Every structure is written in structure tokens, then in C-alpha cells.
Amino acid sequence: MRIDLLAPLRASIEETVAFVRRAEAAGAAGVGVPDHLDYGRDGFVALALAARAAPRIDLYPAVASVLTRHVFQLAALARTMQEIAGARFKLVIGAGGSTAEQTGQPPASRMRMREVAVSIRALLAGESAEFGTSAQQRIEDVLPPGPPVLLAASGPKAVRLAGEVGDGALLFTGVSAPTRALAAELVAAGRAESGRAGQPFETTYVVPFSVGGSAAEARERVRGAAFNWLRLGRFNAGLTRAGVSWRLPESARALPDGLLAAICEHFFVTGTAADCAVRLEALSDVGAERALLMPIGGADATEAALDAAGRLSAP
Secondary structure (H helix, E strand, C coil), X not given: CEEEEECCCCCCHHHXXXXXXXXXXXXXXXXEECCCHHHCCCHHHHHHHHHHHCCCXXXXXXXXXXXXXXHHHHHHHHHHHHHHHHHHECEEEECCHHHHHHHCCCCCCHHHHHHHHHHHHHHHCCCCECCCCCCCECCCCCCCCXXXXXXXXXXXXXXXXXXXXXXXXXXXXXXXXXXXXXXXXXXXXXXXXXXXXXXCCEEEEEEEEEECCXXXXXXXXXXXXXXXXXXXXXXXXXXXXXXXXXXXXCCCCCXXXXXXXXXXXXXXXXXXXXXXXXXXXXXXXXXXXXXXXXXXXCHHHHHHHHHHHHHHCCC
């Protein structure tokens, strides 16, 4: 299994580049670089600089919002990164959950995500695309087939759409057997619907990652994140498939320990360093292609994720 790492959210550009260098030296397969408005830095600038500083590691935005970047601009940015990083770059796009709140607009609809993904893939392949009232447009200097376009997805309909129109997916759908089975079914349905069942499709599981002196300590570190994502409905389909019943508590503090443990079992990797290594090795053993570790818990979690990437990432 190939292990990727999420770069720290609150890092400066220089710190992000330094992190990518460390991840490459540790043996990680790739780094997802945040592209969030509220941290005041452009993710693609960081990606370009990191590509020059670390010449071997895979790189991608985590995640480029279709709300704040026009589809033509996203295609041009992907083409630019292709020139800088070659086959090491892939474009990951999302409906803009956090940027929707920040910019006062709803997240992109599935119809919009479909249009964007299809248009970007066409532009990167040297084909034409149409935007609103404009005439057909194209990128003149392309290197077909262009970087792969992945969709970030968590809900069932979004996962199926990723299978339909994407070259892969960044899935926040869980890492347990029942949640992975559900995601695989949805991706397969999307691939079959679009007639692309036999074409390559890269699946990367987003894995919130927390290490503590005990399992309970590690779980407590993710309580806030678990509540927030539960509130947003990201766990609904996976918990249902896993047979877990729940009601949304009023706050993170009110989140029952049993429900927190279930969330950690099905969606997160938490525990002691040894516990986390066992969980990740088990995920690799069942054939998971790629995992993006999202450290939660500060510098300790980041160091543990770097260590895990060095020991477990494999071509």
C-alpha cells in the first residue's frame, strides 16, 4: 500500500515545502497539500515549489474547490503542474464544503461536479470545452492525456459520481471492511454506468490518524473532529452499512464514548503507535491501494504519520 501524508494546515509555504522534503526522505509515496482560503496561502504555489524541492514524491491539492476556481483555470493549473512535476501530479477536485461557508454559496451540485470533471479531462486531453455563453475553448499546448482528475467524495451519490466521471477518487468513506465494500460497490456502479469499467481507477482512502499513549487517549484527541464530521453527515452511509445506530449529540462533549469508538473503528486509525501500525498493515493486506493519513493531535501525530509512511508505504 502507498502511504500519502496531508501537509500541515497552518504551515507557511516554506514549512510546507520542508514537510514535503521530509515526507519524501521518510519514504512516503505522496503528499496532499491543503488549498484552503482561510489559511491565506495558495495551495498550487506550494505544490509548484515542493515539486522542485522534492523531485520524486507524488503531489496533489487536497482539495481544489470548483467554487473558487473556474474549470478552465483548474485545467490550466493542472497543465502547469504537469510541466513542473510530470506524472507525479494529479488534480483532486471537490464540491467546496468549507469554501462554500467562507464564500457564502452552496457547495457545487453533483451536476456541476460532473460538468467540471468532464470538461477538465477534455481540456487536458487536447479537446474543446464550452463554458456558459463562450465559444468552444481549448488549451493549445497540451501533453495528452494530461494529469489524472480525481474527485473527493464522502456521500454515496458523490462516490458513485467519482466512479462515473473521475480517473480516481479521494474517499472519506471509511476503512473498515463494510465501509470499504460499500465504497467499492458505488464506484463500480459509476464505472459501469459510464462504460469505463475496464479503465484504471485509483482509490485513495482518507484516514484521520491519531496516536496516543493509550487507545482511549488517541480517541479523545479526535473527539472534536469526529463530532464535526458526524454533524455534516459524512459517516451516515458507512455507519448504516456497519450496523451502527446513532443519534446526533448536541456537542462533541456529549458524543457517547461507544459512538466515538465506533467512528474510530470504521473511519479513523487511532491508538498507540503499535495499534496504528497493525491497522494500517491490515488495510494493506486486504489490497487497499493508497491511504492519505490526516494527522490529528499536533506535532506528535505528524511525526507518527511520517514514521508510519516510512515503514509501511510500498510501491
